[in-house]
Amino acid sequence: MIFIERVFVLKTPTMRLKRFLLRYFPPGIALEYIQGGKTKTKMLGLSSLSTRTNVNELAATIAADEPLVTPSVVPQLVESLCKLQTKLSDASNHWFHNSKTLKTHLLPLTNVAFDKQGKRCLTGSYDRTCKVWDTDSGKELCTLKGHKNVVYAVTFNSPFDDKILTGSFDKTACLWSAETGECYSTLWGHTAEVVAVQFNLQCHLVGTSSMDSTAKLFNIATGQEVATLHGHTGEVIALKFSDDGNQIITGSFDHSIGVWDTRTAKRVGILNGHLQEISNCLFNHDGSLIASSSMDKTAKVWDQRTFSSLATITGHNDEVLDIAFDYKGHQLATASTDATACIWDVHSDFKLLAKMKGHKEEVSKVCFSPAGARLLTASLDRTARLWNADTGNCIQILDGHTDDVFSCAFSYNGDIIITASKDNTCKIWR
Template sequence: MRLQKFLLRYFPPGIALEYSQRGQVKTKHIDLLSLTPRTDIAELAEAIANKEPLVTKNVVNQLVESLSKLQAKLYDSNKHLFYKYKTLKAHLLPLTNVAIDKQGQRCITGSYDRTCKLWDIDSGQEVHTLEGHRNVVYAVSFNQPFCDKILTGSFDKTARLWSSETGECYHTLWGHSAEVVSVQFNPQSHLVATASMDNTARLYYMVTGQDVAVLEGHTREVVSLHFSNSGQQIITGSFDGTIGIWDTRTAKREGLLVGHSEEISNCLYNFDCSLIASSSMDKTAKIWDPRTMSCLTTITGHQDEILDIAFDYKGQRLATASGDATAMVWDVHSNCNVVAVMQGHSEEVSKVCFSPAGNQLLTASLDQTARLWNAETGICSQVLSGHKDDVFSCCFSYSGHVIITASKDNTCRIWR
């Protein structure tokens, strides 16, 4: 075996060793979730070299240089402030959702006007209008990290797969008997999943658009879904108050997480899929062990419905957004103690996400603003204002240097 080069993954921090073995190029990944701006890089490099035979003495200096780049990226993310860069007058009717590609160069918007639009972030120009749905385009997604395809879900009971390069519609995905409200590519980008108000989720082959499986068992609407990192499992959250765990290879339900007393609003795996988090209209969130199918902790503290949740990149902190106009950050590896409470919005907080580096929290609210918070202290560092109606969606780019906010005022804003 011979090391060829180091490859960097900024968020979450990690490094890959690309090497050749018997004429084949292979890659070994090393997660560096404990890397911080205070980490001693020389000591970290020495520890990696001691464990990895591929890292010989003559490449240690190169490893130190690569690790220093990762560390500098984390430090830079701690200092970044945002300004309004562009306002995209996106649609004739209110927006429903927004997503950004991994490079931070393009974003997509869905709308009540039955279209999805692809935008160039630098120029603010519309690249493609994806037309064909016969009702509201409610859910939109890129196939990360490639971002050469777009998946849309609509109230017309279908999903559609598109080329982000040409705007061509590859497939219309049929089968649901009610609105499609959530869509996702699996990490390997060969399957797509859809969730519907018909109480089911479905799996399709991306290349052919063929219906692979119907995930049946929920007794009410399925509103959220999330693939595991391996793509071999998917979880579904339903208004019946349960979360289903499914094997994507057999389409069999492996488990059912029961404990919430009202509708599920979201469900997620953490980074290494060792935990599942769920949020509910019962004012609680729960942390589950997917191996034992048991609830580890019930998070209480909000005074109203929990509308959204997000893990940080380490999967060790969970953020919750609530109708009580607050967001909170919880340490899920320490009995779910409260780390920070974000108070300042005057209306419900509908969306929450961590910055890629995990040091900031972004919230969207019906008070027409989005806000940036210090994820450790709960102090508001910036108010992103200017929208004329509810801000219902927000997201960071992969690098953390671009934010998109979407509003019922028919616009989305780009912040840099």
């Protein structure tokens, strides 16, 4: 999440409102205030905010329910709500152009990632390095060297973006400075390839998963292993932290998803029901739902509290390779080997909302634009495509790669797209 500072002072005998902080996706306003000499924060979720919301009425409702919001700051609250509403417009008429082509590595790429602002991106490669790029200029900022085998997984510690985590086929993960490229620590312990890595949102833990059928938690400050998550009987190829950092889920080739408490390192739930290998798993924003995709041609949606299956999504006729929630967690997108992507209603009846047809080969990656009005897909047909998430109509074809496009991503603001290809290049679209 990204917060934008807005400062307002509220004089009361016991509390003083310091500032409003805006969270764009999902929309929210944090009230930072001082009480008893201590700074505290209260988050107001605004998931119902839309481009059609009457912001004056919403501001009045917030002021009536929230003592910190007094009449004197309501005009500034309305201004802040308008800013959030503008972000939700999603720049729906924006047409993307290829602004830069990054000729990144001598050997094929494995993965790419933006920082939170979209100012830098990472590329991992079979050449055993990770590179950091300036997306405005296309300049290589630094090369992270040290791994002894393929660098398969790469990520920033957003929203801070001062550290980078890489996972490698050399059975290690490494923690790096995003500014200098210095390796802070090498995370040892896995006995097979490390294929997924993630920082928790609070950025004090990292998670790694491996083909050795385990996942591990490491302390960022010390680089020391905190716990090994045992229980899977097949390779662990996906892991995701919940936003509060208290849980982590792992997806495995043993057909199951494990749910773990990061505070105790105990498995608190296991999601069984898929008939073949898991390809991905993730939480929705508020952590109430877990989604999973599988080579069994289905996706599933699970209740995080009861670990029970709420729905099995069966609209594809081949393997489901990737999934993505929109920012509200009300819609789920699926990508399949059958050359289509679909959007499903997971808020009420799990029905098919839109089907994206047009790719000539398998769709390997899918993601919503930050405001949710567009869907981005990557395909082995050497293109990425932008789709209207309501109608399923193709808005734009992003072409120019000369080999499979295996990854794509929006920047946080939705105004930049990155596509990565087996042609050893990344393209930046603005």
